[in-house]
Amino acid sequence: MTFRPITTVVVDYGGVLTNPLEETFAAFARAVDVPLPELRQAFARAAQRHGSSPMADLETARCTEREMVERVLAELPGGRTYADLLGDEPFGEVWFRARTVNERLVRFLRELRQSGYRTALLTNNVKEWGPRWRAQLPVDELFDAVVDSCEEGVRKPEPLIYRRLLERLPAAAHECLFLDDLEENCQAASDIGMLAVHFTTTEEAVDQIVALLRSRGGAYGRSLV
Secondary structure, X not given: OOOOOOOEEEEOOOOOOEOOHHHHHHHXXXXXXXXXXXXXXXXXXXXXXXXXXXXXXXXXXXXXXXXXXXXXXXXXXXXXXXXXXXXXXXXXXXXXXXXXXXXXXXXXXXXXXXXXXXXXEEEOOOHHHHHHHHHHOOHHHHOOEEEEHHHXXXXXXXXXXXXXXXXXXXXXXXXXXXXXXXXXXXXXXXXXXXXXXXXXXXXXXXXXXXXXXXXXXXXXXXXXX
């Protein structure tokens, strides 16, 4: 069987280009002095009450950062207010204190670009967080295209956001390799024809990507070291 070469590597942001989301969520729970299980339950109850996840609505700009926090606060015991939880700080300010950049993967993306690959970012992200996450990464240097859920009004794993990415590149789905830490997002990428890699650790992801690029032939894959 002859495989068409991959020309474009698409990556997620949170949990891939950053430390794991579980770490950030746990650190946030400690910072606001709410037990982690209790905070998880509040998010789950808020999702049930409103018919969608608070973070999903935040990531598609259907609610503001403060509105999202208020939804979760309503499900916590004790009648805590926004000021009780966060003082006068924005949610994102506290959240990002525990968010660090995956420098190894950033270096790998630079290597890919030097080897001739296009790179793109497909992220479920938050409007209020734009200045924070963009300050962490050399976005213009790293990516040929950035598609952000809060700007699109649609998020992974909905097929529409993948199609919009392909239009922006432009590229065919079979030319793209997609890296994400959520299996449902990888499955959605596979369903539209992308080659998907489920991110667990950086070293495993880099090894898998290099092996797949080399298996698809072309000098680019062979030039990666």
